[in-house]
Amino acid sequence: MKPKYMTLVEALESMIQSMGKNEMIPSERVLAKEHNLSRMTVRKAIDYLVDQNKLYRVNKVGTFTTDEKLYKKVDAFSGFTNEVRRAGGEPSSELIEYSLQAANKHIAANLGIKEGDLIYKVIRLRKKNGVPIMIDEAHFPQAIIPLNEQVVTGSIYDYIQNTLGLKIVTANQRFKATFAKKEYQKYLEIDELTPVIRTELHVYLEDGRIFEFNHGYINTDRYEIVSKSYQ
Amino acid sequence: MKPKYMTLVEALESMIQSMGKNEMIPSERVLAKEHNLSRMTVRKAIDYLVDQNKLYRVNKVGTFTTDEKLYKKVDAFSGFTNEVRRAGGEPSSELIEYSLQAANKHIAANLGIKEGDLIYKVIRLRKKNGVPIMIDEAHFPQAIIPLNEQVVTGSIYDYIQNTLGLKIVTANQRFKATFAKKEYQKYLEIDELTPVIRTELHVYLEDGRIFEFNHGYINTDRYEIVSKSYQ
DNA sequence: ATTAAAATATGGTATATACCAATAATTTTG
DNA sequence: CAAAATTATTGGTATATACCATATTTTAAT
Structure with missing residues (x-):
C-alpha cells in the first residue's frame, strides 16, 4: 500500500510540471484541506520534493517551484x-x-x-x-x-x-x-x-x-x- | 533560539563521533524519553542526520551509524x-x-x-x-x-x-x-x-x-x- | 492618496497519540 | 534440546492540535 504522502508527491509533481519556475504552490494548509490530509502529512510530501530540489520554501511566505530539470546525484x-x-x-x-x-x-x-x-x-x-x-x-x-x-x-x-x-x-x-x-x-x-x-x-x-x-x-x-x- | 531538534542533532553528532561504523544508536522512543522530547521531534533530528549520510535507518530494526568519516573528507x-x-x-x-x-x-x-x-x-x-x-x-x-x-x-x-x-x-x-x-x-x-x-x-x-x-x-x-x- | 494599525496567511517547531508490519527476543510447547 | 508460538521492539505513517514570528494583505485613520 502506497503511503498517502507519496500519492501527494505524485500529484504535486504533475502540478509542478505544468507550472513555471519560481511560482508559488498552494499553502500547506490549503493542500491539506484539498486532499483531506493533515498538514504534517502535506509537509512530509513537500519535504520530499524539497530534498529533490523540485521545490524550495521561503519562511512566512510560501513554497515555490525551482527550475529543476532532471538531475543526477553524485554522492550516492x-x-x-x-x-x-x-x-x-x-x-x-x-x-x-x-x-x-x-x-x-x-x-x-x-x-x-x-x-x-x-x-x-x-x-x-x-x-x-x-x-x-x-x-x-x-x-x-x-x-x-x-x-x-x-x-x-x-x-x-x-x-x-x-x-x-x-x-x-x-x-x-x-x-x-x-x-x-x-x-x-x-x-x-x-x-x-x-x-x-x-x-x-x-x-x-x-x-x-x-x-x-x-x-x-x-x-x-x-x-x-x-x-x-x-x- | 535554537530549535530543540537541533540541540539533539548536536548531541547525536558527538555520540556518533565516539561510535564505530554500522553501530546502532538508541531507538527513537528511548531518545525521546532520555531527552524529554516527543518521538516526532527525535525523528526530525534523525532525519537531519540521515540526510547528511551520518546515519541510516533499517525499518523495524534500528538506526545505525555510517562510515561517513571517509565520505566527508572527499566530498566536503x-x-x-x-x-x-x-x-x-x-x-x-x-x-x-x-x-x-x-x-x-x-x-x-x-x-x-x-x-x-x-x-x-x-x-x-x-x-x-x-x-x-x-x-x-x-x-x-x-x-x-x-x-x-x-x-x-x-x-x-x-x-x-x-x-x-x-x-x-x-x-x-x-x-x-x-x-x-x-x-x-x-x-x-x-x-x-x-x-x-x-x-x-x-x-x-x-x-x-x-x-x-x-x-x-x-x-x-x-x-x-x-x-x-x-x- | 498616504500612512498606520489590525487582521490574515505563511512556514517552522513541538507535542501527544495511534496504528501498522516486520523483526528480534522471549516464552511455551513438544 | 529444538521447534513453535507469543510478546516486545523497531521504524513508518498519519492525525489533530497548538503556538511562534514574520510577511503580506486588508482595513482604518489621517
Whole structure:
C-alpha cells in the first residue's frame, strides 16, 4: 500500500510540471484541506520534493517551484536505472552495441587487467521517461562479470548485486565539458555545436577490483548533475 | 533560539563521533524519553542526520551509524582556496568586480531573500599555480556577510568561519555543459567554441540560511571535476 | 492618496497519540 | 534440546492540535 504522502508527491509533481519556475504552490494548509490530509502529512510530501530540489520554501511566505530539470546525484552511486528511479522517473535503455572483445591498452589500464583479456563492451542510450539523456560505453571484465544479452537489457547493477552477490563500494567519477562523438549526436538529439558533459567512471568492488570502466556523454539540457556536500 | 531538534542533532553528532561504523544508536522512543522530547521531534533530528549520510535507518530494526568519516573528507566543501590547496596546488585569485547592489528577482530567489535586499557581488578569476582555471560570480547577502575590499582579496571562507564565527554546513552544486560569456573568454584563455562547465552553487549555514549563491565557468581542459561516491 | 494599525496567511517547531508490519527476543510447547 | 508460538521492539505513517514570528494583505485613520 502506497503511503498517502507519496500519492501527494505524485500529484504535486504533475502540478509542478505544468507550472513555471519560481511560482508559488498552494499553502500547506490549503493542500491539506484539498486532499483531506493533515498538514504534517502535506509537509512530509513537500519535504520530499524539497530534498529533490523540485521545490524550495521561503519562511512566512510560501513554497515555490525551482527550475529543476532532471538531475543526477553524485554522492550516492547506484547505477543509472536506480538513480533515475529514485528521482521519480521511469528509466529505460536502448542497446546500441554489445560484444565480447579483447581489451586494448587503454581499456586494460583503466580496468586494471592485462591487454588482451576479454571484456564485454556495452553501449547504451539511456532514457528517462522515454527521453534520451545520455549515451555511455561500459566495459566489464569477463572474468568478474559474466554477462549475457538478457542481463544487458535490464539493470546490470541489480544483476551484479542480487544474482552475482557482489558488493559495490565506491565509484570515482570525472567530468569534463566537450562535444559528443559524431555518431552519438543523433542519439542524444543534439547538433555538433551542443556541448555535453563527458563522464569517466571507475566502479570498485569490496576487494578493490574495478569491475566497470565507463565513459558517457550527457545532454545537460535534459539532465543536470547535482552534488550535495557536507562539512 | 535554537530549535530543540537541533540541540539533539548536536548531541547525536558527538555520540556518533565516539561510535564505530554500522553501530546502532538508541531507538527513537528511548531518545525521546532520555531527552524529554516527543518521538516526532527525535525523528526530525534523525532525519537531519540521515540526510547528511551520518546515519541510516533499517525499518523495524534500528538506526545505525555510517562510515561517513571517509565520505566527508572527499566530498566536503571548503571553497576554492582550500580545495586547490588540498589538491596540492597554489591557489590565487584576481578580483574582477566587487560591488554592493540591490538583488534582482533571480538572485533574490536563489538566496532566499527579498528583491531589493542588498547583496555583495564578487567576480573573481581563480587560478591554480598562476594558471586561470575558472571565473565565478558570487553573491552574498549583506545582512549575513558584511564584506569589505580587504576580505574579498583573501579567502572569504576563512573570514566567514573564523572571523564571523558562522558554521557552513552544506553546499548544493549543479553542473551543466555550456559556453562561457564572451567577456569571460579572455580571462579563461579560451575561444568562443570551447565548451566549459557551468557550476551553480548554493551554500548553507547551520540555521538553513543561504549565504552564498555562486555561478562559475570552469575551463575543464585545465581543471576536471572529480567526485567519489560510496554505497 | 498616504500612512498606520489590525487582521490574515505563511512556514517552522513541538507535542501527544495511534496504528501498522516486520523483526528480534522471549516464552511455551513438544 | 529444538521447534513453535507469543510478546516486545523497531521504524513508518498519519492525525489533530497548538503556538511562534514574520510577511503580506486588508482595513482604518489621517
